[in-house]
Amino acid sequence: MGARVTHPTKVLIVDDGDRYVELLHALLRDLRYATRCTLPGPCWECPHRVGCELTHAHDWAEAREVLARDSSVDAVLLDVRFELPEQRLLGSADEPLEERQRLQGLRILDAIRHLRPDVPVVLMTSEEAIGLERAAPLAADEYVTLAGDDAFDAQSLASLVSRLVARRRRYDDDDSYVWGQSKAMRALRHGVITRIRTGLPLLVLGETGTGKSALAERVIHAQSSRRAGPFVGVDLAALPDTLVASELFGSVKGAFSGAVDRPGRFEQAHGGTLFLDEIGNLPADAQRMLLLALQDGRVTRLGDTRPRDVDVRLVAATHVDLERRVREGSFRADLYARLNPAMAFELPALRERRADLRELCEALVRRRFAEGTNHDRLAAYQKAVGIGGPVLATFAVGKEDPPAEGVAFVFTEESWKRMRAHPWPGNMRELEYFLASASLMTLETDLDAAEQGRASLLGARLPVSASLVSQLLERSWVAPDAEGSSPLASGAIEPRAQLKEVVRDLETALFERLFEETDGDFEAMAARLLEGDPAENARRVRLRFNQLGLRVRELRR
C-alpha cells in the first residue's frame, strides 16, 4: 500500500426533513456529502437543487441504499426523531407509533451498526432528549457521539465530525495492525474498540496464527488507558507446567531448587496489561493461583508470605474451546467466569477474510523490509540498480504500474489467483512467512544478478516467479486441529516412494514450526518435544535439526 491520500470528510445525513441538510450544505462546504443522487459535483452547484429529495437519506431504507453503494462515507449525522408514517419506520408494530417516531434514530443506529460498524455516527440530540437509560449504553460506544448543543452549531459540529474522523483514521492508518475492510473484521473492530474502554478482562478467541497476540499488544493495550504502562505477554503453551507458577507470580530465594528473588509477570505488568496466550494450557495449580490474583488484585511470590498489590488488565487468548474444557472439568468454571467470556470476541481465520488479503500482503511486505537486515539488503539492491529515494518495498500484481518510490515485488496474476484460493490453514502467520520467503528469495536472486553486473535487466519491479509461489504454497502449513491435539494435518503429507520419506517430511515440518513458534530457542523446542531436562535435551534437538538438513540462518531469514 502506498502513501494514503487524505480526502475531505464525507458525511451522510439521515434526517426526515431537509432543512438541516440545506443548512449544513450552506455552511459547511468543506465537507463532502453522500447523497442518493449519482450526479457529480456538490449539491449547491447543482441546477436541480431546489426541492431535490436526493440530498440525504430520509429513513433507514434510503440510508441503507447510500451506505451499501458508497463505501467512502466517513461519518453519519443521524437525527433521532423521525416524523414518518408507520410503514417507513423500523421497529415493532406493537410499540406505540409516537415512541417509534421519537426514538427512530436509535433503531436506525442499530441497523447502521450491523451494516457499517466502523463508521462513526453523530446522533443529533442530547442525553436529556433520549433519556439517560437509553443514553448510557451509547456513551460506552466509541463510534457513537451525542451532538447535544453542537447539533445546530455548524462550526462546532464540523469540529466534532473532524475529531471523530481523525480518530477513526488513526486506527486505520496505524500500520502496526491491519484491520482490513472485510465484513468480519469491520464488525470485530467495532466490538474490540468498544470493549477496550471498559477496562474489563478480555478473552480473545481464534485459530492459531490469526494474530491474537498482535491484537492484544497493538490494539487492546495500545489504545487503552493503560498504554503508558507495560505490556507483558506470556505464551503459556511454551512454558513447561512446572515453570508456569513461578513465571507468573515470581519467587523468593529458596522457594524451590534454584529459585531466586524475582518478580513474576503479574508484577511486571503492574499498571499495564498482562496477556496470557493459550490460557487453555494453564495447569490446575496455576489456575487456582490466577483466580486468587484476579479476585484479590494481589499476588504472592512462590515461597513468600507477603502478598503484593497488582493492578493489571488481563487479556487472555486461546484457540481451544474453553467452555468444553470447563464442562470436562479441566478448566475451572470460576476462573473462566473471571475471564469475562460474555465479552469474548473471535478473530476470524484468514480464509474468512479473503477480502483483506491484498491489504495484508501490502502491509506485510512493507513491514518486512522496514528495518534491520532486510532493509539493508533492499537498500543494497536499490543502490545497485540506481533507484534513489526512500528504501521501501511494496506488493504488486500483474502489470500494475511500477512504484513511485522504492521497489515492488510483483506477483503474476496466476500466482495472485492461487493465493486467493489458498486455504491458509496457518492464517496470518502462514501468510507472513510465505511473503517473507517469496520476497526475500526474489530479492537475493536479483541482488546477486545486480552485483554480478547484470543490473541492466533489473529495475523497480522485482517479478516473483510463479513456480516459486507454487512451491511455497504447496508446501503445506501444519495446522493444529481445534483442540491442538494433532500437530500435523493430513494436508501436509505428500506422496513419497517410501514411508520413511513421508515421516521425514512431517518431522521436518514439525521442526520448522517449532523453530518458528519458539523463535529458534532450542531449549524451548526441547521442552515441547521431550521429557526431562530441557537444557540437556536441547542438544539432541539441535542435532536432529541439523540431520534434517535445516539451517538456522535460512530459517531466520
Add this chain to the structure above:
Amino acid sequence: MSVDRERVLHDVGKYVARTAMNLPEGALVAPALAELMLRDVYGRGDEPRMSETFDALVGETDDPVLGECRDCLQEIDALEGDARAGDVDALTRIATLARSISERLKAWARA
C-alpha cells in the same frame, strides 16, 4: 394545558435558531442564509410558522419565560414584510430574537 418541555425545546428551541445560531451577533445575513433563516421562522408552503408551532405546544400560559418567548415570536412575525424585502436591520433583528428564544427555552427546559 400541561406543556411538553422536551417537545417545546426540540420543535421550537432548536429549530427556531437553526440558522440564526450560526450567524455571529450583529453580522450581516448572507442571502442564502437569509432564505434558510426565514424558513426557520415563517415556514415554507403549508409548513406552520414557528409562532403557530409554539402556540400549539404551549397554549395559554402564565410561565414568564414562555411569555417572553411568545413576545419574541410575535415581533418576528411583525418583521416578516421587511425581512422578505431584504431589510438588513429586520434580518439581523430576527436572528437576534431567534437566538434569544433558543437560549431562553434551553434554560427553561433544564430548570
